[in-house]
Amino acid sequence: MAGALQVAQAQEDRGNPMFLYPIPITVKQRPIAGKGLLSTSANGETILYTPPTGISRGAWFVTGGIMGAGTSAFLQVQVDRGYINGLIPVVGSNPVPINGNSQSSPPSIYGQAKYDEEGRAWVGILITIDSATGSLKNSTQANLQASDMTITIQTSPYIASADGSAYFHPIAVIMKDGRLIQISYFDYQWGTFKQRAFWRHMIIPA
């Protein structure tokens, strides 16, 4: 099993403690219930091997922040895929989902470098409903418009709306000192109900 030892040694040399003992050269692998793979070598030796997994970043993972400096500073973020009622918010007049599609790469979302009095700006999902029905005007991914569900940057975690037809759900905070702090990690279920001529919104992890 010199080959396996060499593989293990090579891994050690790269500073990767992934293999703590030699793993026989695998001729057969099969997944099992639970975590890990059963790896079988040519001589029939079988071990349970759990490959390291990537760490999930969750939904709505925001990257970017403050671009430029001084008076020319602005905010620019990209937001990884997230779902609300199975829909991915879109950006722009020619709507592109926030994780991109076959025609477009993931779009950037821009905002002015303006903050509240404590130096915070919020990246969030802006949902606009039909105030007569309480639901989206376009409710399929194919015809979803930015006027229904999009991502915006603003200086408040709320949005004022006389009849509750607009709703802002924060997904990250950009601090004036450059830090970006993630708030949302889950896909969402969302719904509205009417309370005294005012639409209220409920959003919970899906």
Next chain:
Amino acid sequence: MKLLTTESQRTKVYNMPPKSRRPTHPWAVNMKYSNFTKPDGKTTAIWTANISPGFVNGVDPLYKPTNQGLCDNPDIPIYEVQAVSKIPPFFVQLGAVPTNESTLNTSGAALGNLSLTTDRPIVASGCCPGTAGKLLMSCQIWVMQARATFSVAVDIPANLVTGDLVDYTVTYNTKSVDTFGSRVRLMTGAFMPDKKTATLEERVAGAYGDDGTDSFLIATVYFLSLNQDDEHFSANLDDSWMPFVKHNCFWNLGYQVPNIVPFNLQQNKLDPFLAWFIGRYTFAAGVYGAAQSAEQAIIDAVSNDNANAGSFYTI
């Protein structure tokens, strides 16, 4: 309390693995024993908590003593602890023994509260030097949101002719919002207070629905001493004690309040028989299935413990 002098003494950090492996969930609590400058300018060595930013409805809670949000990374001093009367099995395994039960019922001073302006250390008052066993103390960290409550005034005309037997006047009371502000607060203390509710008699007399605050526990921090017969044992809550954080909350939170104000509707609008019925049994809410929703809301405001209590939930 003596000051820490050497560099290694000055910042003694527990529960904190290397940066890349730090717990990164919201509300992660790291405990630190270091020199702390109090608002009066005096410096003392004290346990402080450092909490990863967490959010309620997208807002980081305000830590009022320093007027900082959690995003500003405040060091939160531990001023109040209490002896733990019912010791969790985990600490029993580590050798913790109950402190004298009587110390739990004494005043805050005996429990060892450290004032912002004095240097009096936190002392485990239940300790018995020379005996075996470790002492256990705890404090809690929670978020608190103030909101409006309902105030109900009751008038009883008892007019059998018109059916106007009982009138209610239901109004908002914003006392707790005036006191604490509308922004969610981060609170620390020996323990998160139980929810204060008004009794039925208080509500009927026009008292508020409850105390107008909703709280959610973030973490409990336990402090375990050395063995009491150890030569390095200290009854003061200093760096000879080992902190353990028990998280209760791992995700950011949403918060909603019903804010459904009951109508002020007189009962003479009701069917005469129903008015008589309600007049007789005003506070037995369960039997009013036939009542209209507005009347039902009034009865709810009077009968329910927390007519406007909000809810925290994971987002």
